[in-house]
Amino acid sequence: MQTFSDQGWYTLLVGLAILVGLVGIIVPILPGVILIFGAIAVWAFLTGGATAWIVFAICTALLVISGVVKYTWPGRKMKDAGVSNRAVFLGAILGIVGFFVIPVVGLFVGFVLGVYLSELHRLRAGQQAWQATVHALKGVGLSMLIELFGALLATGVWVVGIIVA
Secondary structure, eight states, X not given: OOOHHHHHHXXXXXXXXXXXXXXXXXXXTSOHHHHHHHHHHHHHHHHOSHHHHHHHHHHHHHHHHHHHHHHHHXXXXXXXXXXXXXXXXXXXXXXXXXXXXXXXXXXXXXXHHHHHHHHHHHHOOHHHHHHHHHHHHHHHHHHHHHHHHHHHHHHHHHHHHHHHO
């Protein structure tokens, strides 16, 4: 069994990487889930033992399940609300462009503008296009909450794993 001083340095670095990953989910600049997954994998490898690998397996399952739900549930809700896939795609493209054009808020502004313009072109009615844009924003928000929930569950399992391992 390792002492805290042996594993303390890399556990602290893994914790910081997980924290950055959680921020990356809320502020979609960093690949949050990938950072969390990688950090827990490094921790499991460096810690070793059955407990660490069980923690890693549970965290992986939680992150994968939340990833699947993140794309299916909000997508179905947006489809039911009449938001086209093209609008979401164009919103994402303009969001990426906006990210580089307008610091800090460009991703959000670009996404909203892309969805609205796409739906305005498709529906030819400003009010309906705005309603579709609001539904798309709700879908994106729900998607982020699902991803954050899965990441927080995985982080909680990791913390328990630290205590037990």
